[in-house]
Amino acid sequence: MALAGLSAVFLFEMLDNSILNVALPTIGRELHASTTALQWVTGAYAVVFGGLMLAFGAVADRFGRRRIMLIGLVLLGVASLATAFVVTAEQLIAVRVAMGVAAAMTTPGSMALAFRLFDEDGLRVRAMTLISTVGLVGLAIGPTVGGFVLAIAPWQVLLLVNVPIAALAIAGVRGGIAADAADELHRDPLDLPGAALGTATIVLALVAPTLFVDQGAGSWGPWAVTAAAAAGAVLFLLRERSARHPLLDPRLVAHPLVSSGLAFKAAAGLATAGLGYLVTLQLQLDWGWTPALAAIGMLPQVVVLVAGGAFVNPFVRRVGLERAAWLSAATVVLGLAVYALLSRFGYVWVAVALVLVAAGMRVVGVVAGTNVLRGLPKSRTTIGAALTDTATEVTSGAGIAVTGTILAALFTGDVAAPHWSAHQTTQFREAVTTAGLTLTVVAAALVGWGIARARHAANDPAATPVAEVVPEHA
Known part of the structure; x- marks a missing residue:
């Protein structure tokens, strides 16, 4: 049950963007979305997901990996259901932001919990191989399945599919994984300044490549964002070296x-x-x-x-x-x-x-x-x-x-x-x-x-x- 639940978590991460990409032209027509808005339909998820992983990883190690994962899975289910009521591109971007938050709460925990299930390295590798294989199958079949679904159903179905995936994951995690033992968590206060600096640095680092591709190296914008990311990284490192309870020692x-x-x-x-x-x-x-x-x-x-x-x-x-x-x-x-x-x-x-x-x-x-x-x-x-x-x-x-x-x-x-x-x-x-x-x-x-x-x-x-x-x- 545990491996089924954790595999469903990784399936959601791999399937989510790949299955949606094929629907972007349809979404653009139905929601009258601009090219920039369509970029952010996928980009908002990736930036939020990447930017918040470190912060939520620290939260999970402090308050419980299983608990944070279950909260994230509930958020995933609710956000996916909200897709049925989307009528503008801005609303869809908001839904994708919520899904990115859910992914940041759940994906790192899937590896950490799979690692915790076994004490022997060989079994750990086998468990992680199984989980990653399920996710990669989703990544491989996502565009094809998405194309078939669009032929017979509205595009919202492509995100509503996350609801049963979230339900499977919740059942597997609740039924197959025990609550975190106290000695496997820490009780240090959360490093909120470090979390803010780390999140800002990663978000800037993820936005910069898009700007380089869209605006070109001759524009000042990509370089300004890159410089800001580098400055944020330096400040984050200085903060972590001096903090009494660093986010990332x-x-x-x-x-x-x-x-x-x-x-x-x-x-x-x-x-x-x-x-x-x-x-x-x-x-x-x-x-x-x-x-x-x-x-x-x-x-x-x-x-x-x-x-x-x-x-x-x-x-x-x-x-x-x-x-x-x-x-x-x-x-x-x-x-x-x-x-x-x-x-x-x-x-x-x-x-x-x-x-x-x-x-x-x-x-x-x-x-x-x-x-x-x-x-x-x-x-x-x-x-x-x-x-x-x-x-x-x-x-x-x-x-x-x-x-x-x-x-x-x-x-x-x-x-x-x-x-x-x-x-x-x-x-x-x-x-x-x-x-x-x-x-x-x-x-x-x-x-x-x-x-x-x-x-x-x-x-x-x-x-x-x-x-x-x-x-x-x-």
Whole structure:
């Protein structure tokens, strides 16, 4: 029951945006929404979700992971029901904001509670693999299911489907997971200034990539938001280093298992987002494929993501958690390098890149997250899970921003124009190579740093999982 409930939580996160994207044209027509409003229908959810994860992770570690998750699931059900009464784009955006809050309350807790269910690392990996597989199936079938639903039902049904998912999750969590034990929570006061700074920093970091893509690197707006995000990050770090009860103790983040896991997740997020963005543009704009044919072209990635779950556990048993983490992260980087260097020579190289990235991401998503939680005290596991998700969200946005900025700098004219000149085609392919190699170098540096941290954890007895190490000031 517990795993069914937690799988339903992750299904909601993965299914939500993917199933809605296909309905955006219909929503625009029926609600008379502008292009900007439609962007915020999906963007508001992502920004709120990413921005609030750390704060709600800290709240869950303080007041109970099961309790916060159940509250978030009730909010999800109510917000989804409200979709039936939406008549304007602004109302729909408000509903999406509420869903983003619900996702921030529930998603980090799903990993933390799955980790808590078992004491043996092998069982933990199996549980997280099962949960992630259910979510990835939702991500894969979401657009197709959404298209069929729109043919026979109004678009509101696509969000109303969250109501039975929330009900299943509530039943599974209530019936299968006991309330948090007192010794697995902490009693520190909440760091409200740190939570505010952390949320503002992450929100700005998530908004900046969209501005770079929409306004271009020549506009002052994206750079101003990026500078504000950097300033917020510095202030957040200073606050956490000086606070008596920090939201996120820097000493815990510096633990080798935690920092290496975060580095691997960040590298995978950067590479995966950049690859997805570039492949979509190449198939449809450079090669002239229809959207349907381009969707078929992405199938190698979908198949590996969904079917690869069967190979995660045997692979981890064979090589161990730490080695599986860096090998899978390195595979993601290798796939991106293959795409950057060879994609212009035909689809077969694109397919190879998609398979390599998907295979690496399938493993690193589970293993790196498990290692992060292994390196934290039991009383801090939810904020650790939130930190891994936040690292992925922020670096994914950065990957899109880098590719979009390089493309804008190297490509003259409108990239969406139906017919390119030979010179524009050359420019686009040079931009693909430049962007791909740039992301490869950055992701490889993250993986290299993560490997160094992981080796420190393996060689230093003092760097073993901290189990119940509590900061001195606590």
